[in-house]
Amino acid sequence: MSDPSSPSVRDRAVGNATGIAATTVTGTWLAALMLGYDWWLAAMLFGYIVIVPVTAMLFDEDDEERDYEIDDRSTEKSSETADEADPLARLRTRYAEGELDDEEFERRLDRLLETETIEDATRWAGRDRDPETEPETEPETEPETDPEHR
Template identity: 45%
Template sequence: MRDTHQSLADQISGIFALLVLGVGLTALFLGYSWFWMVFVLGFAVALPIVAILSESLFGRESESEWREDESKSEQVDEQQDALDTLRERYARGEIDETEFERRVDLLLENETVADVKARRGREQKRETERERERN
């Protein structure tokens, strides 16, 4: 998935490289004898400078920041899937309105579906312990 993600610094460098190529080829086709200097100076001097400046000005997203963004989007997807499942079960009549609302509240107050499952497991464990105490 990293291949589809391009930072602004990468785009600026690519645009500048195309500009150097265009100017150099235009100079070649127009018959200027110094066309080769456009390529040498453009790619060997100016492009690295543009890349360094764009990186320092705009900054690159570190891989850890990118992974955090990706994991947040996965969490949102999981939460949306869980909400969709709850809606379907409520629509089919498998759960009543109060149970539906309780589960939606649990989902919304937790970050991930795994948090909900862990909390549900703790609640079931407490209920089991209470039943043992009663007996």
């Protein structure tokens, strides 16, 4: 028995109507060419200029509407994901909604900016373990220059 959720043969044929029309046109003019009929070129031109585009206009219209719906849904999901993934945006939203007072917002903003890069986050995590130790800063070094170019 067939799965009731799978599309019927008619549904699949309608969904692939343009491909079926193009294959039929190609088979017709190619067979005519191989059998030596003189009308193969007319069949090819008429098929690709009239039959295939008309079939596409008649049967593929629903697919375009579905594509737009899918794009709209994916855009909504991606914007929600971006908001969830961006801690600064979440922090601003919570502050704007009144969940955080000024001091808490400033404290969390400072912490967020201190841990903007992986190196900063590692230093910040080390500072939490040993509050007496300040994170070490690397001494600045001058770039080496070639003695010949001085």
